[in-house]
Amino acid sequence: MxxxxxxxxxxxxxxxxxxxxxxxxxxxxxxxxxxxxxxxxxxxxxxxxxxxxxxxxxxxxxxxxxxxxxxxxxxxxxxxxxxxxxxxxxxxxxxxxxxxxxxxxxxxxxxxxxxxxxxxxxxxxxxALEQRRTLEALRHSELRFRLAASTGDVWDWDIETGLAQISPQWKMRLGYSEEDVENTAEGWLALLEPADRVRVLAAFSAHIRNHVPYDVEYRALAKDGSYRWSHAKGQAVWNAHGRATYMAGSVVDITERKNAEIKVQRLNRVYAVLSGINSLIVRTQNREELFQEACNIAVHAGGVGADAILTS
Missing domain, CATH: 3.40.50.2300 (Response regulator)
Structure with missing residues (x-):
């Protein structure tokens, strides 16, 4: 270079x-x-x-x-x-x-x-400079998130009929028109990333059956094939028999914040590996021991798969 x-x-x-x-x-x-x-x-x-x-x-x-x-x-x-x-x-x-x-x-x-x-x-x-910039961006994103959370896009769901009002702004951020996404629970759930869909359904069930607060983060498929992150909160209404009949809440886009968090996590793993290997170099004189310990650091601190090391 x-x-x-x-x-x-x-x-x-x-x-x-x-x-x-x-x-x-x-x-x-x-x-x-x-x-x-x-x-x-x-x-x-x-x-x-x-x-x-x-x-x-x-x-x-x-x-x-x-x-x-x-x-x-x-x-x-x-x-x-x-x-x-x-x-x-x-x-x-x-x-x-x-x-x-x-x-x-x-x-x-x-x-x-x-x-x-x-x-x-x-x-x-x-x-280190990139990490500081990312952390600063994360702090700015968290501030914007807190400001947006009080006026997040509103959604509601008729539990008995399955009909829902999905925020037009939420659809627009994903690149869809109002007509592209059916206003039903099924239409909304179909866009969720499969693993996140399982978590969201579990959170719905816990809220409706046990009154556990509904507060989830999930990824939804955008029209361009990418995923965007959302943070949703909600509250159900129960009838006199204790059955949930209606639920409403707000949803906020947190894609920027989540991407910043992921980048920080990656940078932290890089720093953990560098710190561990620098300390290892000072302590270790034997080449074989140095290699073995460096591999252990890469696996445990850096998240590198053991198979990748063995085949490299």
Missing amino acids: QIASLNIVAVSDNPSDVELVAQLLQRAALNPEIRVVDSEKSLRSALQDQLPELIVSDFKLPQFSGLDALLVARDVCPDTPFILVSEVFGEDHVIHALKSGATDYVLKHDLARLAPAVRRALGDAQS
Whole structure:
């Protein structure tokens, strides 16, 4: 993947190291544009001038450590990937750095790992950004849903005859004209996704027989072949013999909210896998054990089918 340019702040007092980093990233088509700082003051100044896409820091400087730089970065730009580079890392230092928010670490004698580590860090940062945007969209959608819920489209159902008044707006959102969908319970139920139809009927039965509140979410088939989500609430009327004769309620389209929830769930699974594997890399040295545990993480945290792993 070719990157037009990559804005990097390098925390270092060694020009040779910075030049080597620049060469390695250039060969990897990352096209770095590097600003070099060597103190807390110069780092804060650089970050205030322009937030970088990546921070690469030496672990040891004469009067300013990589961990000090990490604290500054997490204070000023907590979402920017931060990679530590050092001659040697003790296990305690690695664990402390990762817990403090470092994205990754690279040993100077193994700088071939730098470009892949940078690409992975940038990918993780982009995924995190997408997750935040999705969560924000979800919050906006929930607000719109709460506002719409008080004035949702109205439906009613004559339980004894099966005749129903299905909201014209609900039909329209699915792409149907008023005449396309028969105003009966059967006509409405025929559009429901089969598994959701079972749940809806069970909810109707529980409400009518046991007065359990009717409050369900379901998918309905649109005219273009897609499914849209609805949230319905309802209340029955019982006669003197305790038999339900009529039911009415409201229905609100929640497709946007449900799609956002599904996306968040997928992103959370991705983050669970990445977090688990990053922790695994720190703990595990044996290649076979690393592979086995990584597979377990993919199955249990990522929802990947075991059969898919065995056949890959």
